[in-house]
Amino acid sequence: xxxxxxxxxxxxxxxxxxxxxxxxxxxxxxxxxxxxxxxxxxxxxxxxxxxxxxxxxxxxxxxxxxxxxxxxxxxxxxxxxxxxxxxxxxxxxxxxxxxxxxxxxxxxxxxxxxxxxxxxxxxxxxxxxxxxxxxxxxxxxxxxxxxxxxxxxxxxxxxxxxxxxxxxxxxxxxxxxxxxxxxxxxxxxxxxxxxxxxxxxxxxxxxxxxxxxxxxxxxxxxxxxxxxxxxxxxxxxxxxxxxxxxxxxxxxxxxxxxxxxxxxxxxxxxxxxxxxxxxxxxxxxxxxxxxxxxxxxxxxxxx
Numbered sequence: 692x693x694x695x696x697x698x699x700x701x702x703x704x705x706x707x708x709x710x711x712x713x714x715x716x717x718x719x720x721x722x723x724x725x726x727x728x729x730x731x732x733x734x735x736x737x738x739x740x741x742x743x744x745x746x747x748x749x750x751x752x753x754x755x756x757x758x759x760x761x762x763x764x765x766x767x768x769x770x771x772x773x774x775x776x777x778x779x780x781x782x783x784x785x786x787x788x789x790x791x792x793x794x795x796x797x798x799x800x801x802x803x804x805x806x807x808x809x810x811x812x813x814x815x816x817x818x819x820x821x822x823x824x825x826x827x828x829x830x831x832x833x834x835x836x837x838x839x840x841x842x843x844x845x846x847x848x849x850x851x852x853x854x855x856x857x858x859x860x861x862x863x864x865x866x867x868x869x870x871x872x873x874x875x876x877x878x879x880x881x882x883x884x885x886x887x888x889x890x891x892x893x894x895x896x897x898x899x900x901x902x903x904x905x906x907x908x909x910x911x912x913x914x915x916x917x918x919x920x921x922x923x924x925x926x927x928x929x930x931x932x933x934x935x936x937x938x939x940x941x942x943x944x945x946x947x948x949x950x951x952x953x954x955x956x957x958x959x960x961x962x963x964x965x966x967x968x969x970x971x972x973x974x975x976x977x978x979x980x981x982x983x984x985x986x987x988x989x990x991x992x993x994x
Contacts, residue, residue, distance in 0.1 A: 694766075696730040697759035699723045700738060700748075704756045708745045757829050764830035768973040782975030785814045787823045789837035790887070790918035791935045792962060796853070796990055797836050800982035804975075811975045819888060820965075824848065827965060833976045835965040836983065838935060840896060843963065851980075853987040854937055854962040858900055859950040861934040863926045868951055876904045876955035884912045885932040887921040900933055900958040922948060935960060940990045962987075 702712040703723065713720045731738050738752035748756055767783060784804070788797045793815075801813055816832065823835040828847055836853070843850040860879055862868050871878070886897045901908045913930065915921040925932050926947035939950055964983055966972060972980070 692730065692733060694762070696726050697755070697762060699726045700730060700752070701756050701759045701763070703727065703739065703746060704748045704752065707747065761830040764833075765971075768971075772974065782808075782810075782973050783812045783814065784834070784973075784975050784979045785816075785832040786979070787816050787818050787826060787832040787835040787837075789819045789823075790817060791838065791938050792836045793817060794938050795940060796937065796962070796983065796986055799986045799989075800979060803982045803985070804979050808975065808978065823965070827967070833966060833972060834979060837963065837965070838896070839961045839963045840899075843965065847967065848965055849968055850963045850965045851984075852961050852963050853983055854990060855959060856935045856937050856962050857957045857959045858896060858933040859936050859957055860931050860953065861925060861939075861948045861950050862931055863928070863947065864949050866929055868931075869949060874951055874953050876953055876957075877906065879931055879951075880906060880909065882909070882931045883929060884909050885921045885924050885930045886912050886914045887918055887932060888914075888916070896958065896960065897933055903958055904955060935962065937962065937990045 699712065699716065699718075702716050703709055706712040706715060709720050709723055713723055716723070727738060734751075734755075736751045737749050738755060739746045740749055784801075786797065786801070797815075801815075804811060805813065814832075816826075818826070818835070818837075820835075820837045820839060823832070823837060824845070826832045827835055838856070839850065839852075860876075868874065868879075868882075884897075888896070898908050913921075913924060915924065921932055924930050931951075932948075934948070934950070936950065939946070964980055966976070966980070969977060969980075
């Protein structure tokens with residue numbers, strides 16, 4: 692089994708066709724096809740389903756592609772480690788962030804990291820728990836920073852709590868609710884709500900917050916997968932949305948939404964960093980996690 696064979700298999704699985712993979716790798720289709728056929732012969736198993744409309748990995752092919760992703764990630768880490776030993780601090784930090792942590796915590800940590808390590812390359816993508824676990828296991832990303840609705844347990848990944856946060860109802864700065872005193876959660880039952888989130892955990896945050904206060908979730912709800920669109924709805928309409936309090940920490944005047952100060956206790960929620968064990972992380976990734984630890988105490992529950 693050769694690294695080039697694994698690379699070719701992964702490229703075909705990602706592209707969905709040998710033709711596109713040959714373009715991506717700048718190799719001939721026949722070379723890629725022969726490479727994968729030799730790999731199948733060595734392993735005595737079929738790795739790809741071949742059809743007129745394209746190719747897709749078999750179950751064994753998917754397992755091998757997943758391992759190939761991890762091998763590729765480790766090879767990059769090895770190159771970075773060698774460069775660091777020889778005096779050049781380079782490396783890649785691939786971060787998966789939830790939209791709410793992307794507003795405050797993650798940018799601060801990355802700015803601090805880049806200030807100290809300008810040679811480090813950073814790639815950021817957005818996803819939420821638990822959808823962010825699959826790319827972590829594949830090695831497509833190194834670190835995920837997100838809200839956790841439950842105690843995290845996983846055989847391959849580890850988590851570290853950064854902040855014990857809680858959600859708060861938020862409205863536009865011009866919403867009449869901002870001028871009301873002694874506001875309780877029950878006073879918001881007849882309001883129009885925006886539910887942000889693509890995952891089950893996002894919906895759970897919304898539903899549990901209502902039920903823990905003795906209410907059923909409201910019927911009048913806009914479900915929005917885009918955090919930017921959800922913010923715009925709240926900013927420009929009389930909508931209410933549940934937002935982690937850390938979003939508002941350090942916000943300058945002019946931020947389009949504001950938290951409501953309630954007399955009712957709100958649902959606690961954990962913000963955590965998830966990754967493979969630290970001994971499998973590159974030095975650059977470990978330094979980024981250290982920056983998250985440094986930033987976290989600055990972002991408290993006190994607004």
